[in-house]
Amino acid sequence: MTSSSTRREVQSVAGAGSSLPYAEAPAKGGAVVSHASTGLARQRHLLDIDSLSPEEITSLLDSAEGMLEVLGRDVKKTPALRGKTIVTVFYENSTRTRISFEEAGKILGADVINVSVSSSSVSKGESLYNTALTLQAMHVDALIIRHPHAGAPHFVARHVKAPVVNAGDGMHAHPTQALLDLFTLRQRLGGIAGKRVAIVGDVLYSRVARSGIIGLLRMGAQVVVCGPPTLMPYGWLPGSAPAGSWYEGLEIAESVEQALDGADAVMALRIQQERQDAGHLPDLREYSNRYGINRKRLSLAKEGALLMHPGPMNEGVEISSEVAHGAQSVIEEQVRNGVALRMAVLYALCSRGRDQAAAQERP
16 A cells, blocks of 8 residues: 555665655644655644645555554664654653654654653643743754643644644644544555444544544545534534534434444544543443443444544443454554554654755755
8 A cells, every 4th residue: 555655765764864755844734744755745743633635644644654664673763863852741641642652753763752741840830831942942853742721732833943743632633643543444444435434432522533533534434423412512413414614524323323333443432531520421331331332332333344442441431341352453553553653743743854954965
């Protein structure tokens, strides 16, 4: 599936200090893409998936395909970003996202620094703005930010020169999760367009759901969502069409059984209890009985349908242990693919300085 140009780029990454031929140009919006083969203008930050075109998404997925080849080697190390410094700042707990960004940067040869908010000056009252300026003064090459408040990475991006990657901001967006899910679907299903993807659970509070829905629809998938009425966005009723061009074509099912019927892939969402100010469910047992993905419900999907989950899982609540670790589960593949996808993003962002320096050295 990887194009010949992408394979050449991967060989370049693995070579002795050579760099991938990415173009760099600022553009409107908050996305960053590789344009070695498409020639489209690249953007400075990766803040959301909303402004990415299908061609731009495909370009990133192609690049991730090549990065996956690097992950499969005995020695998982390239000098592509040697000399670059990447800083992760997570104001929320994280395992998969933080570690995969760290691993992605280190495999590419960058120095990765993890800022622990609990032991940083933030605990002394330092503002997000001053934290960003402090890191900029240290001449870092990229900032990866997770924050409980929507828009925080966008705020930081307006005040620093370094590229900013949104690793999740409140209920708003999680672009790299959406991209790695698209990557996993393309790998396993051979494509995304025309595939039916069912998303079940806490849609209201899930940034993964928002970014995922937009990305899937943009790539031509048929998307159906289902969840408790109290955990669906306002106005999202069964049979209705949500307002806004971003959600054009989205189907809202009346029941889990209707949502899963004929699905090529099923994504179970975690109950976002840490974002809920009030109880939206009588209890988790009732939620599991009515909306949990188990073997019986999964059998309603197409034979061999993929089972996905962004993690962390609450086994026995939104997903049963039997199917979470069953033959149809690609949850561990999502984690692996997340490293490859984030390698592609970090290279596209951080290689800019090297490309500019090389251009200045040419006679």
